[in-house]
Structure formats: structure tokens, C-alpha cells
Amino acid sequence: MSLHDSNRPTMPGLSTNSRVELGRRPKLAESPEPIGKRNLAVDEPVYRRLVFNQAEASVRFDGFRMILMYSTLLARLKHELIAQSGYQQARGAVERLGYTEGTKTTLLASETGRGATFEDLMAVASEVCTLTGNANMRLTSADIRPEAGVFLAEVELTHSIEAQSHLEAFGLSSEPMCWLQSGATSGLCSAFAGKAIVFRETECVAMGDERCRLVGKPLEAWGDGAEDLSVHLRPDELVNRFSLTRRRSVSWAHELSQDVVGISASFVAALEQLRKVAPTKATVLLLGETGTGKEVFATLLRRMAGNSEAPFVAVNCAAIPENLAEAELFGVERGAYTGAIQSRPGRFERADGGILFLDEIASLSLAVQAKLLRVLQEREVERLGAGTSRPVDVRVVAASNEDLWQRVAAGSFREDLYFRLAIFPIQIPPLRERRDDIPLLIEHFLRRYGQLHSRRVSGLSGRAVQALLHYDYPGNVRELEHVIERAVIRVNEGEAIDLAHLGIPAMGASDALLQLDGAGRLRADAPQDARWNALVDSILENGLPINALERILLDGSLVKTGGNRSQAAKLLGLTRRQFNYRLNGSQGRSRSKNLRT
Ligand SMILES: [Zn+2]
The missing domain is CATH 1.10.10 (Arc Repressor Mutant, subunit A)
Incomplete structure (x- = not known):
């Protein structure tokens, strides 16, 4: 099997041969340039990441499973989407899909040590674009100065599958049709620049133009059209549109977008779950590591449920001393114990008619767990020291950063309570599993803390973006938020954020190339090591x-x-x-x- 790509335009920094055989290293004599001439991982060209495995019926690119399908399917799918929800909505949805593809390419480029300069990145992107059968992509002009916040690029596409398949199926279009590619280029460059870069197709073969042309600038630089474009990159638009409650308001959408940032598949899937359960009365269990945003999800659930007037009471169970937990949650009658000089309601009563958010639920003692279960079953609460109980109408949203089932197995969490709470569990992904969202989050927090601390930040250095993109974030979104806030405070007015301002390990920075280790995690190597590792492996494998x-x-x-x-x-x-x-x-x-x- 061979790929013939003689039509591909020449890009500075391209390293593949005009004819390559899949899965086989090109012979030295075929290489257009000697190894090591450029600072490229020439022994690890992009096509080597494409693997066909007949036994498991899989095609994988860079570890991700791919599919070969008829391109007419893509055209028909887009046509159906337009028929269902209109041109703008359909385009937004497909662009979002493309966006996450694009960020994957930026990560791939970093891994092969080719993500440091914009030219290198675009060379990798062009290879991926050709290899995956999307289009021939060529960078025609670029003014990229991330430190100064300047980003202006123009990309030309020829043989675009999206344009061609549209033409074949539906004839000339009045609108540009290369949505996946526009989204992918936006994602690619956003991940490179660490801020939302939006590409718009200004000419398209599907419209009768000679070639497709994409123009990319920062979201805010689009001026009047910026708001229109930004909705394509926000999940709130998605959530809002599909919300069962149909309680749409500008302020609601605005409020929502303040905290919910991300369009990666795993994050949107979690939001979808929340959207489904919000209008019901069901108890919800939010699972996720510390800092993934469980409280944000809980407040979002309240807004999605459409009862923003109803009480919302949040309790961090780990923050209440064990001997006070019962009184705190269920209330206390005067004289119940020494010091109980006044009767007072517990959190359950205060949340009556609304939502009680119980964070870190695993830290409740077994005795309190038993009482909690009773309240959930009977829908009544009995204050400490009271002989009678009073009815409460409370929806419980519980959260845990631990595997509750493991706690059940260990005997420290009641099984019956577990099943009562886990009617509808929602897993919120850790940030390292949704790296696609990091550029949007960086921009979000930069804006928030730039305003809060009245500091203008011109942009981010390439090293800083690389470090942010590859860091593992044990503290998740909250940690990223703190890193950005700290950087905003440290950087001088009007200057760019650099590695030194971030206070996170330099691993992943452009001077330390990245590779996957045996466990599939990114790790930094000395540049030389990373570049030659594949070569060494091959030599040793061949004995x-x-x-x-x-x-x-x-x-x-x-x-x-x-x-x-x-x-x-x-x-x-x-x-x-x-x-x-x-x-x-x-x-x-x-x-x-x-x-x-
Ligand atoms: Zn086009």
C-alpha cells in the first residue's frame, strides 16, 4: 500500500518523501535531506503514526482509532444537520468537532519535537491533512508573535474533500463548506498560541472559487463578527439550545459561560448527562478528581433545572468536624447537648425546596451516613434532640473525588447509601484527559484575572504555551486557574507571560522535547535523546x-x-x-x- 502525494504543495520544513510506504521507514537514500540537517524528528515522520491492524479491524493514527468511510457520507451528514438546525448551527457543530482534531495535531507535533515554531507546526499539520485525505494545505502568509498577542495567518487548501464532496452531491454552494478544516485549523493554532484563534473561510471551491482560503486571527480581532464566531467555540450554546426547560435568557447564558469552558468530547459528554438529569428530581452523584469543577456542575444543574430562585446550599463534608456533622446537617433542638442553647435548623432544612450539595461525601462517618440515608428515604428530617421529624423537599447532589465503590468494599461507606446516591452518576474528566480545552481555559482565566487585577497581558511565549499544554495538572482546572492568576500578577504590565511566571515545571517546554513513555504518558527528554530514540529503538529491534x-x-x-x-x-x-x-x-x-x- 502506498500513498502518492505528488500534488502536495511544498512546505518549508516538510520531511516526508513524495512516495512513502506505510509502516516502513524510508531508506536513507530516499530521504530528500540528510538526517539531522534540520531540527526535526526526521526519523519519525507523521505517516509512521498510521497503523493498520487487521486482527482488531482497526486503523489507528497516533494511537487514536480512525475510520475509512465514503466521503459522500460527510456531505450527506452536513446536509442533514443543516436541514435539522440551520446553516449556522450545523456549521458550529462541525467546526467544534474539527477544533478538537486540530488540537490533537498540535500535541502530536510537540511529541515529535516539531511544535516549537509555527512553520514546523504547520508542516506537521499539512502532513496530517494530506495523510488523512482532507486536503492539501499550504501556509501562504503568517505574522505570528505570540508574545505581543499578534496572530495573523492565511492558509490555502486545494483538493479539499469537504468542498469536493459538497460539489458532487449538491452543486455550487452560496456559503463556504470546509467546516471541519476551518475548525481543525482554529484548534491547531489556538493550542499553539494559547488563546482562541478563529479561522474563517473567505473563499471556497464549493462556492466556485479557484481554491479555498482560510484567514485566522484572534477571536477578539474579528470585531463585529467575534460574538457570532465565539458561539461556535462554547458549550453553553450547545447546552442552552438543547435545554429541555427552554428557559433561555441572555443573562443566564452569560452567567453559564462564566464557568463552563470546554468543547472536548469527554467534557461535552458530561454536560450532556447533566442536561438530561437536570429537569428531573433525581439524586445526582458527581465524580471527579479534586479541582475538576464538581461545584460548578452542581450550580449549573440548578440553573439548568430552571429553579434559580430556589435555595442552593453547599456543604463540604470534609470541612465539618465529625462530632458536629449531625447537628450541622440535620439541625439541633435547644438543650440537645451542653452548649445547644438555641434551636437551629440544619442544612437540610435550609435547602428545603431546593438543592443540597454535599461535597466530599465519603468523609461522613458511618453514623451520619445512616441518618442521611434515612432522610433520603423518608423525606423527613429529625433535629438532634427532637422527638419528632419534619418533612423536607430537598434534592441531593453529592460529590466525591474518591472511588466510592472502593470505600464500600473497604467497609467505610454504606452500600445502601451508595446505591441511593449513585442513581445517576456523572464522571467529570480530569484536565489531562481534555487537553483540547486548555487553550480556551487559558484565555478565559487570562481575561478574568487580567480584569480583576487590572493588568494587561500582551500574550504568552511559545515556551509558556507548550508548558501549559503538556503539564499534568494534578489539581485540574482549579490548578490551571491558580497558575494563570499567579502569572498575571507576576508579569509586568503590557508584557507577555513566559515560563518563569507560571511556576510549573518546564517539562513540555519547547527546549525539552516530549515523547510517550511505555505507560503512554508524556515525558520530557533531553532534545537529542528524544530525536534519536526512535532510531535507537529500530536499531536495537533489528538486532x-x-x-x-x-x-x-x-x-x-x-x-x-x-x-x-x-x-x-x-x-x-x-x-x-x-x-x-x-x-x-x-x-x-x-x-x-x-x-x-
Ligand atoms: Zn472550501
Whole structure:
């Protein structure tokens, strides 16, 4: 199987050959440039990440499962979407899908050590675009100065599958049709710049233009059209539109977008779950690591349920001393214990008619768990020291950063309470599993803390963006928020945020290249190591002894230079004398080896 891409325009920094065989390393003699000439992982071209596995019926690119399908399907799908929800909505949905694809490409470029400069990144993107059959992509102009907040780029597409399939199925269009590619280029560049960069298609083959042209600038630089474009990158638009309650208001949508930032698949899936359960009366269990935004989800649920007037009471169960938990949650009657000089209602009563958010529920003692279960079953609460109970109408939203089922197995959490709470569990993904959303979050927090601390930040350095993109965030979104706030305070007015302002490890910064380790996690290597790791692996896998390797290099350099020993020596960084010595030595070794065998 081979890919023929002779139509691909030449890009600065491209390293693949005009004809490549999938899954096979190109021979040295076929390489257009000698290894190591550019600062590229030339021994790890993008196509090597495409793997066909017949046994498991899978096509994987960079580890992600792909699918080969008829392109007419894409055109029909878009047509159906337009029919269902109109051009703007359909385009928004497809652009969002493309956006997350694009950020994946930026991560891929970093892993192969080619994400440091914009040119390098676009070369990788162009390879991916060609390899996946989307289009031939060419950067036609660029003024990229992330430190100064300047980003202006123009990209040209030829042979775009989206334009072609639309033309074939539906004829000329009055609107541009390369939505996936526009979204992907936006995602790609947003992840590079650390802020929302939006690409708009100004010319499209589907409209009868000679080629497709995408123009990209920061969201705010689009002026009047910015608001229109930003809805494409916000999940609130998604949530709002599909909300069952149909209680739409400008302020509600605005409020919502303050905290809910992200369009990655796992995050949107969690929002979808929330949207489904919000208008019901069901108890909800929010699961996720510390800092993933469980409280944000709980308040969002209240707004989605459409009862923003109703009480919302939040309790962090871990913050209440164990001996006070009962009184705090269920209330207390005067004289119930020494010091109870006044009767007072508990959190349950205060949340009557609304929502009680119980964060870190696993830290409640077994005794309090028993009482909580009773309240949930009977819908009545009995104050401490009271002989009678009073009815309460409270919807409980519980949250935990621990695996509650494990706590059940360990005997520290009641099984019956677990089942009562886990009627509708929602898993909120950790930030490292939704890296697609990091650029949007960075921009969101930059705006918030820039305003709060009255500081104008011009942008982010490439090193800073790389570090932010690859950091593992054990503290999740909350940690990213703190990192950005700290950076805003540290940076000088009008200057760009650099690595030093962030206070996170430099790993992932452009001077430390990234690779996946055996466990599939990103790790930083010394640049040289990362560049040659794949080569070393291959040599060792092939069981090549060092003498044979030397011989291959010596022979290869002679083939490349047409037998000219001086030039061959130069290629290998040797003098002609040293070259001859090694050549004779290796011939001697292979002769003696031949004699022995
Ligand atoms: Zn187009």
C-alpha cells in the first residue's frame, strides 16, 4: 500500500518523501535531506503514526482509532444537520468537532519535537491533512508573535474533500463548506498560541472559487463578527439550545459561560448527562478528581433545572468536624447537648425546596451516613434532640473525588447509601484527559484575572504555551486557574507571560522535547535523546551490532556521494584518512566474520 502525494504543495520544513510506504521507514537514500540537517524528528515522520491492524479491524493514527468511510457520507451528514438546525448551527457543530482534531495535531507535533515554531507546526499539520485525505494545505502568509498577542495567518487548501464532496452531491454552494478544516485549523493554532484563534473561510471551491482560503486571527480581532464566531467555540450554546426547560435568557447564558469552558468530547459528554438529569428530581452523584469543577456542575444543574430562585446550599463534608456533622446537617433542638442553647435548623432544612450539595461525601462517618440515608428515604428530617421529624423537599447532589465503590468494599461507606446516591452518576474528566480545552481555559482565566487585577497581558511565549499544554495538572482546572492568576500578577504590565511566571515545571517546554513513555504518558527528554530514540529503538529491534551499523553508514555515504570518499567522509564528519581507516577495518572485520561462518 502506498500513498502518492505528488500534488502536495511544498512546505518549508516538510520531511516526508513524495512516495512513502506505510509502516516502513524510508531508506536513507530516499530521504530528500540528510538526517539531522534540520531540527526535526526526521526519523519519525507523521505517516509512521498510521497503523493498520487487521486482527482488531482497526486503523489507528497516533494511537487514536480512525475510520475509512465514503466521503459522500460527510456531505450527506452536513446536509442533514443543516436541514435539522440551520446553516449556522450545523456549521458550529462541525467546526467544534474539527477544533478538537486540530488540537490533537498540535500535541502530536510537540511529541515529535516539531511544535516549537509555527512553520514546523504547520508542516506537521499539512502532513496530517494530506495523510488523512482532507486536503492539501499550504501556509501562504503568517505574522505570528505570540508574545505581543499578534496572530495573523492565511492558509490555502486545494483538493479539499469537504468542498469536493459538497460539489458532487449538491452543486455550487452560496456559503463556504470546509467546516471541519476551518475548525481543525482554529484548534491547531489556538493550542499553539494559547488563546482562541478563529479561522474563517473567505473563499471556497464549493462556492466556485479557484481554491479555498482560510484567514485566522484572534477571536477578539474579528470585531463585529467575534460574538457570532465565539458561539461556535462554547458549550453553553450547545447546552442552552438543547435545554429541555427552554428557559433561555441572555443573562443566564452569560452567567453559564462564566464557568463552563470546554468543547472536548469527554467534557461535552458530561454536560450532556447533566442536561438530561437536570429537569428531573433525581439524586445526582458527581465524580471527579479534586479541582475538576464538581461545584460548578452542581450550580449549573440548578440553573439548568430552571429553579434559580430556589435555595442552593453547599456543604463540604470534609470541612465539618465529625462530632458536629449531625447537628450541622440535620439541625439541633435547644438543650440537645451542653452548649445547644438555641434551636437551629440544619442544612437540610435550609435547602428545603431546593438543592443540597454535599461535597466530599465519603468523609461522613458511618453514623451520619445512616441518618442521611434515612432522610433520603423518608423525606423527613429529625433535629438532634427532637422527638419528632419534619418533612423536607430537598434534592441531593453529592460529590466525591474518591472511588466510592472502593470505600464500600473497604467497609467505610454504606452500600445502601451508595446505591441511593449513585442513581445517576456523572464522571467529570480530569484536565489531562481534555487537553483540547486548555487553550480556551487559558484565555478565559487570562481575561478574568487580567480584569480583576487590572493588568494587561500582551500574550504568552511559545515556551509558556507548550508548558501549559503538556503539564499534568494534578489539581485540574482549579490548578490551571491558580497558575494563570499567579502569572498575571507576576508579569509586568503590557508584557507577555513566559515560563518563569507560571511556576510549573518546564517539562513540555519547547527546549525539552516530549515523547510517550511505555505507560503512554508524556515525558520530557533531553532534545537529542528524544530525536534519536526512535532510531535507537529500530536499531536495537533489528538486532544490528555496532560494527554492522558502522558498515551500513560507511556504505550508505559512499552510495550517496557516488563513491567519492572525500565527500562521503565529510558527510560523516570524518577526515578522508579516518574514513579509509574505518572502511578498511570494517571490510577486514566482515571478511574475517565471513571466514568464520
Ligand atoms: Zn472550501
